[in-house]
Amino acid sequence: MKDQWWEIEIQGSRALEDSAFEESTLEDLIFWELQAAGCLGTASFHRDGRPVICGYLPRVQVQEADIQAIAQELNQTIQALGLPPAPVRWSIVMQEDWANSWKDYWHTQPVGERFLIHPQWLPEPPHSERLLIRLDPGMAFGTGTHATTQLCLEALEEQYRSADHEGRQERVADIGCGTGILAIAALLLGAKQVFGVDTDPLAVEAAKACRRLNHLSPQQFSVQLGSVPELVAANRTPVDGLCCNILAEVILRLIPEMTSLVQPQSWAIFSGILQRQAQTVAIALEAQGWQVNQSKHRGDWCVLQATYQP
Ligand SMILES: C[S@@+](CC[C@H](N)C(=O)[O-])C[C@H]1O[C@@H](n2cnc3c(N)ncnc32)[C@H](O)[C@@H]1O
Numbered sequence: 527m528k529d530q531w532w533e534i535e536i537q538g539s540r541a542l543e544d545s546a547f548e549e550s551t552l553e554d555l556i557f558w559e560l561q562a563a564g565c566l567g568t569a570s571f572h573r574d575g576r577p578v579i580c581g582y583l584p585r586v587q588v589q590e591a592d593i594q595a596i597a598q599e600l601n602q603t604i605q606a607l608g609l610p611p612a613p614v615r616w617s618i619v620m621q622e623d624w625a626n627s628w629k630d631y632w633h634t635q636p637v638g639e640r641f642l643i644h645p646q647w648l649p650e651p652p653h654s655e656r657l658l659i660r661l662d663p664g665m666a667f668g669t670g671t672h673a674t675t676q677l678c679l680e681a682l683e684e685q686y687r688s689a690d691h692e693g694r695q696e697r698v699a700d701i702g703c704g705t706g707i708l709a710i711a712a713l714l715l716g717a718k719q720v721f722g723v724d725t726d727p728l729a730v731e732a733a734k735a736c737r738r739l740n741h742l743s744p745q746q747f748s749v750q751l752g753s754v755p756e757l758v759a760a761n762r763t764p765v766d767g768l769c770c771n772i773l774a775e776v777i778l779r780l781i782p783e784m785t786s787l788v789q790p791q792s793w794a795i796f797s798g799i800l801q802r803q804a805q806t807v808a809i810a811l812e813a814q815g816w817q818v819n820q821s822k823h824r825g826d827w828c829v830l831q832a833t834y835q836p
Pocket of ligand 1: 674707754771773
């Protein structure tokens with residue numbers, strides 16, 4: 527049983543093809559649903575020219591009834607987007623080769639104007655003017671290949687381009703830190719301390735591992751299991767800035783709690799937001815004292831930059 531996994535497969539059906547979304551965005555949404563359902567790995571490929579998305583759960587932890595519930599929820603999400611239900615199948619697979627297969631497709635990658643994202647299992651890249659972020663994500667989100675992460679990295683660059691930050695010894699929160707990619711980026715750009723939180727214990731482990739890979743100390747980058755309340759409890763002094771790359775639905779829930787974490791003029795970067803959700807998030811932010819200064823998008827994804835001005 528120990529080496530056995532449930533494979534949940536959402537088959538390339540008309541549901542994925544007839545969508546008004548870009549195919550990759552719909553895939554992303556299904557991925558995120560699978561992750562929220564506890565999948566420790568995901569994969570996507572094409573079979574007979576049609577997209578297929580798979581999620582993997584350890585058999586020892588999950589009953590077949592749970593899988594049925596996940597399949598139902600996936601179809602509710604798909605139907606909520608106005609699409610016909612997609613066939614969802616599940617089966618038991620024997621080993622975890624799938625967990626490493628994606629590594630073949632991930633290479634050292636420049637992001638924005640300043641960063642070079644480097645998978646730690648590849649040979650060290652030749653010297654570059656870019657700021658090197660070494661990653662080993664394990665099962666956590668945050669390889670730098672996703673549009674929502676790239677939008678955050680570019681927004682961070684912009685944030686630290688202004689001379690205002692020099693010498694400010696900034697303290698920054700990374701809410702939903704995943705691998706810690708944004709925390710590491712903020713430190714490389716000049717932040718003094720970053721406080722990371724994530725509700726996923728696997729992400730917390732991955733962030734700690736990536737902290738070591740980048741020769742950062744726990745004082746520079748602290749990582750904690752939890753969310754905004756845990757950050758507020760751990761930080762008596764408000765932060766100067768925050769990054770939050772989580773789905774819009776989660777951001778909307780967290781916005782009221784975030785006011786206890788920041789101070790007037792704190793900056794924030796919110797990502798993981800679909801373009802059609804951006805206005806709702808902006809209104810919710812403004813209602814809590816934030817001024818949204820900028821929004822940028824890539825494909826269907828959008829990032830909002832804001833300043834706290836209650
Ligand atoms: C899209 S990933 C972002 C990872 C990384 N920060 C990046 O930008 O690539 C979102 C992360 O938020 C975490 N998460 C989800 N809901 C959360 C919540 N309410 N509070 C804190 N973290 C949460 C997930 O476990 C996941 O690691």
